Amino acid sequence: MTKYNDFVIRFANVNGSGSASANSMFAKALFRMGVPVATRNIFPSNIQGLPTWFEVRATEKGYFGRREDVDIMVAMNAETYEEDVECLASGGYLVYDNTRPRPRTLERQDVVDVGIPITKLILPEFSDPKQRQLFKNIVYLGALSALLNIDFKVLTGMVSMQYKGKDALIQPNIHAMEIGRNYAFKYLDCPFEFQVRYSELAKDKILVDGNESAALGAIYGGATFCAWYPITPSTSVAEAFEKHAQKLRVDEDTGTKKYAVIQSEDELAALGMVIGAGWNGARAFTATSGPGISLMNEFLGLAYFAEIPAVLFDIQRVGPSTGMPTRTQQSDLLSVAFASHGDTRHPMLFPSTPKECFDFAADAFDIAERIQSPVVVMSDLELGMNELTSDQFEWEDIRKYDRGKVLTADDLDQVEDYGRYVDVDSDGIGYRTLPGTHPSKGSFFTRGTSRDEYAVYTEAPDAYSQNMDRLNRKWETIRALLPRSEVSSASYRAGIMYYGTTATPMSESLALLDDYGIELDTLRIRAFPIGHEVREFIAQHSIVFLVEQNRDAQMKTLIVNDLELNADQICSILYYGGMSISADFIVSEVLNYYEQNKVPRLKEVSS
Amino acid sequence: MTFVKKPEIHHPLLTVNELGLKRRDYEGLVSTLCAGCGHDSVSAAIIQACSELSLPPHRFAKLSGIGCSSKTPSYFLSNSHGFNSVHGRMPSVATGANIANRDLIYIGVSGDGDSASIGLGQFAHAVRRKINMLYIVDNNGTYGLTKGQFSATNDYGSTSKRGVPNLYSPIDLVCMALQIGASFVARSFSGDKKQLVPLIKAALLHNGFSFIDIISPCVMFNNHDGSTKSYGHVRDHSAPIVDADFVAPHEEIEVDYAPGSTETIDMPDGSRLRLRKLEDSYNPKNRVDALAYVQRALDEGDVVTGLLYVEEDPADLHEVLETPEVPLSALTESDLCPGSETLDSINASFR
Numbered sequence: 001m002t003k004y005n006d007f008v009i010r011f012a013n014v015n016g017s018g019s020a021s022a023n024s025m026f027a028k029a030l031f032r033m034g035v036p037v038a039t040r041n042i043f044p045s046n047i048q049g050l051p052t053w054f055e056v057r058a059t060e061k062g063y064f065g066r067r068e069d070v071d072i073m074v075a076m077n078a079e080t081y082e083e084d085v086e087c088l089a090s091g092g093y094l095v096y097d098n099t100r101p102r103p104r105t106l107e108r109q110d111v112v113d114v115g116i117p118i119t120k121l122i123l124p125e126f127s128d129p130k131q132r133q134l135f136k137n138i139v140y141l142g143a144l145s146a147l148l149n150i151d152f153k154v155l156t157g158m159v160s161m162q163y164k165g166k167d168a169l170i171q172p173n174i175h176a177m178e179i180g181r182n183y184a185f186k187y188l189d190c191p192f193e194f195q196v197r198y199s200e201l202a203k204d205k206i207l208v209d210g211n212e213s214a215a216l217g218a219i220y221g222g223a224t225f226c227a228w229y230p231i232t233p234s235t236s237v238a239e240a241f242e243k244h245a246q247k248l249r250v251d252e253d254t255g256t257k258k259y260a261v262i263q264s265e266d267e268l269a270a271l272g273m274v275i276g277a278g279w280n281g282a283r284a285f286t287a288t289s290g291p292g293i294s295l296m297n298e299f300l301g302l303a304y305f306a307e308i309p310a311v312l313f314d315i316q317r318v319g320p321s322t323g324m325p326t327r328t329q330q331s332d333l334l335s336v337a338f339a340s341h342g343d344t345r346h347p348m349l350f351p352s353t354p355k356e357c358f359d360f361a362a363d364a365f366d367i368a369e370r371i372q373s374p375v376v377v378m379s380d381l382e383l384g385m386n387e388l389t390s391d392q393f394e395w396e397d398i399r400k401y402d403r404g405k406v407l408t409a410d411d412l413d414q415v416e417d418y419g420r421y422v423d424v425d426s427d428g429i430g431y432r433t434l435p436g437t438h439p440s441k442g443s444f445f446t447r448g449t450s451r452d453e454y455a456v457y458t459e460a461p462d463a464y465s466q467n468m469d470r471l472n473r474k475w476e477t478i479r480a481l482l483p484r485s486e487v488s489s490a491s492y493r494a495g496i497m498y499y500g501t502t503a504t505p506m507s508e509s510l511a512l513l514d515d516y517g518i519e520l521d522t523l524r525i526r527a528f529p530i531g532h533e534v535r536e537f538i539a540q541h542s543i544v545f546l547v548e549q550n551r552d553a554q555m556k557t558l559i560v561n562d563l564e565l566n567a568d569q570i571c572s573i574l575y576y577g578g579m580s581i582s583a584d585f586i587v588s589e590v591l592n593y594y595e596q597n598k599v600p601r602l603k604e605v606s607s
Numbered sequence: 608m609t610f611v612k613k614p615e616i617h618h619p620l621l622t623v624n625e626l627g628l629k630r631r632d633y634e635g636l637v638s639t640l641c642a643g644c645g646h647d648s649v650s651a652a653i654i655q656a657c658s659e660l661s662l663p664p665h666r667f668a669k670l671s672g673i674g675c676s677s678k679t680p681s682y683f684l685s686n687s688h689g690f691n692s693v694h695g696r697m698p699s700v701a702t703g704a705n706i707a708n709r710d711l712i713y714i715g716v717s718g719d720g721d722s723a724s725i726g727l728g729q730f731a732h733a734v735r736r737k738i739n740m741l742y743i744v745d746n747n748g749t750y751g752l753t754k755g756q757f758s759a760t761n762d763y764g765s766t767s768k769r770g771v772p773n774l775y776s777p778i779d780l781v782c783m784a785l786q787i788g789a790s791f792v793a794r795s796f797s798g799d800k801k802q803l804v805p806l807i808k809a810a811l812l813h814n815g816f817s818f819i820d821i822i823s824p825c826v827m828f829n830n831h832d833g834s835t836k837s838y839g840h841v842r843d844h845s846a847p848i849v850d851a852d853f854v855a856p857h858e859e860i861e862v863d864y865a866p867g868s869t870e871t872i873d874m875p876d877g878s879r880l881r882l883r884k885l886e887d888s889y890n891p892k893n894r895v896d897a898l899a900y901v902q903r904a905l906d907e908g909d910v911v912t913g914l915l916y917v918e919e920d921p922a923d924l925h926e927v928l929e930t931p932e933v934p935l936s937a938l939t940e941s942d943l944c945p946g947s948e949t950l951d952s953i954n955a956s957f958r
Contacts, residue, residue, distance in 0.1 A: 032958070206957035216953060222943040224935040225706050227699075244953075248945045256931040258942055260706045265732040269699040272692070272729070276703025279690060280668070280711075281936035284703060298693050306690075392954040395947045401940055434936070435668045435688035435704070436711050443665060445681060447691040457681075 005035045007194035009072040009144075010055045012084045013137070016048030019076070022137035023054040025162070026144065027387065029154045030058055031207045034199035036389040038064035038504075040382075040580065045232065045325045051080045060201055064388060065505020068584045071194055072148075074140055082106055093192055095140060095147075114188060116143050121179050126172070135176035142180030147188065149195045152181065206354070206392050210383035211287075213354040214313055215240035216393065217361025218285055219248055219259075222401050223311070225284035227262045227273035229292060232325045233381035234315035237287035238263075267292035271299040271310065278309040279446060281406070281434040283365045285311035290319040290332045293339060300374055301340025302448045304471075307421070307430070309368035309375075309404070313361070316380040318578045327578030328381035330500055331550035336376050337528060337558055343468060347478050348376045348528040352503040354390035357383065363483075369404035371478050372429060380549075382501045382580040405431045412441040419454040420444045421467065428474025475529060482527035485534055489521040494599075495541040496590075497534070499525040499555060501580055502547040508583035513590055517601040520545070520590075525555065530562045538569060543599070545590060547573045549581050625661035633658040635682040640675060645797030645823030645838075646745045650682040652800055653714065653743075656807035657684065659855075668704055668711045672697040672726060675752055675825075676718030676745035684714075695726025698733035698742075702924075705738050708934040709925050712811060713740035719760040720750050723778045727759075730780065734787040734816055739923035741810045741817045744780055745797070747825035748836035755828030762908075766833030779905055781915065784818040785898040790921035791817035792897070793851075793914045796841050797824065805853040805880075806914060812874040815921030822910060841910060848900070849891045849913040852881040872919055882914060891916055 009026075013019035020041075027039045038057045044050040057064065069089040075081050075096040088094060090110040096102070098115030107113070118139045119132075126132050145152050156174050163169040184190055215237050218226070228238040238261065245259040264270040270286040277284035288296065293314055303310050316332045318324035338344055347367070349360040360377050368375040405425075412418065412433065418441060421430045430453075433442035444455035452463040489495075498506055503524050510520060523537045538544050538559075548555050553572040560567045573589040575581040594601050623629050633654045638647050657664065667687035671677035673694035680689040692700045701715045722730045722744050733742065748765070750756040760780065761773045784792045791813040795803045803821065810817035822841045824830050830837045835844075856877035868887055872880040882891055890896050897916040904911040931938075 206954050208957040220944055220950070222940065224938060224943065225703065227703065248949065249943070251931060254931065255929070257929045258931060258935070258938055260928045260930055260935060262702070262706070262736070264699065265728050268696060269729055269732065272696045272699025273703030273706070275692075276670075276690075276700035276705075277707040277936075278703070279700070280704040280707035282707030284707070299696065302693050393950050395944075395950045397947050433688070436666050436708065439663065439665045440686055443686050443688050445689040445691065448693060449691070
């Protein structure tokens, strides 16, 4: 039975072999045919020579999560051949270069062998050894167009566009593609059971990764300064910001740049610069990952206590220490939430899609200036570095930036008794003044040491306590300000909560669980501090699963602590292997729970 | 960090500057540093320099790290914003602040612990980024606030108050600044106001990274016989090489030195900086020579002071970044947000 637009294909390559552009061309071709796709780049912390995999999931149902097995394997790396063959689902297709014989022991009877003599086909056609290597990828792309029924015009169109201006490269690429395509038509059973066909589903969507989306959000959100230190998987946030700013933020008349980017000497300096700029009234951000957050701790505490806006993007990877720098996790929640010594707390936003990376990035600057404190957008490698089908970005032109409570010189003339930390509005947030504003009023000394409401140094116990209490009031203001959780409730007895990229496999998980007779209400957490709707959701359900990608149930700790809750009903589903969490994993964990606790798997409605 | 306000008393004969402001308008709170601390003399010199230059006090931004030196921004320029940041990290905060608003005058005050130990990296990178600021190190060779540990600028073999010798080589921030590319490098002594005030004036008007290493003795922990950062030692071993006279616009240059030994540098505001070379062969516009001279003197135990190096046509970070004349912090939605129509084409590029 033919399955249209519903399969997982994995390309096993050696990194540095030029496979990346061919593979992403494959994904883009499907997307251009209107098919929703998710891509996953599984790569080592290495530039050349180690195994790398690229996965594309085509899905009409919007099941973008990782699957544990694959339907089509393009096995181009002899080193990983064994495991690559192993992960094929029964009935799947194994595409490989059969120029040289492979070990018989690795043959599987339940998969379809699709040998293509790629090396042999290329040899007589191209003389340049570099081209011979690169075009192997293009040959299998051509063969796949025949095997999966991909519109060849879409592929050739993409080649022409990619090499626009380098016309000499277009023809050889298309020729290599035709070699593979013609071979497939002539010698192979075309097409596979898995096929691509034109769809309308992705027509109004975009295919983009979270980091570039966040960078664009920062541009739209008015960020003028990015200070950063290179670290996987966050690097592309800063690089994309600069790339787009070069197009969008250069003054047409003068050629001056309405932005600044500094690659700092380390993450400490990166955040120090952001704080200096925030103190001085510019919208500034840094992008980093777990190790960078560790280094930024002292500055985060200063910004919390001195009350300076700053925006951080934490593109999480596997820790602790260097951990697995090219694998994904959600394991920085606790270290970010309470970063620095002393009593500190920092708000976090948890985007789940590229569109939300864009939105939250832009919003983060408004929030940071409103609350005069750092805001951390918590993405991860899975969302940040992989292209995913997403809703388009949107912007209301009437939108104004919320610069928060900042007094101008005119304002100061009206104020008799200015105090930087006086809680005039009882929301825990005082009024800022920016350096240089007024000749005689509003200047104050920013410091990390204790001070009174007028920013005057003091070690008086009451002044200190009152200040910390005010910061608690501010925390409640922040709670009300941040995006609330997305709740979907049909009053089932059990619910499932998740956040960030654990949302990606959720629709598939729910559908699979439904087949097992398990129906779950859902809640997607979008921010810390935790909204009161989470408290209600937990109270309304006798079982609440909380899905996370870390070992220590960090979100559970945050919820229980922030809402002062009893955690009895919360059952953690924790995946922390470094790949993105799959629906298969979630489903099996939920089923296990039902089995072990002898919960009837009926579609019960709570009383 | 004091909370004591100075009494508002003015001597009736005190003059006002071009802005109609008195010296008092450039002062800060009463210092809580120890009596006789060199740092207070540095603050006094900053006050005098800013006041004599008739710069508007509220257009300064004062930044510091942690330590005795870093407290001092409280003690000058009360009408400007100050930022006492974290230990060794003032340079990054100053960098960000400067990038956000290029229109303010930046003074960073640091110490030898703050800049030569915990913040050595940030110091070095601020130098290479050419931040337009005056970076002062109140260099006393000791950790005063934690009661007298050695700092990294201590000379090899100099002793602590208890007589324990320092076993490690010193870091000389002047040599580092020269080597990395600071466009204005000076060394002075907190006890030599005559030398220091014109240096600060010149540094404030210099359009680039101005570094002044000021030997500023710690009377409590590093003013004893075995110290090379004591008042006595510095007075005995100080070797002025280039004195800078600051000549305000329209002011006449007095000719009282042998010709050939002076050089004049025009400053952006029309004032001039007259360099009086106390040794004819010294060339304060040659980085390599300056570095060699200072290094040689250090090896011989002399503290070379004065304006050691100055670039006549310096660049600052904003030129490198090609930022607009308007501060980035003053840009609004219409400058920054590309709008929905552009977003449509961005969306299209992701199809």
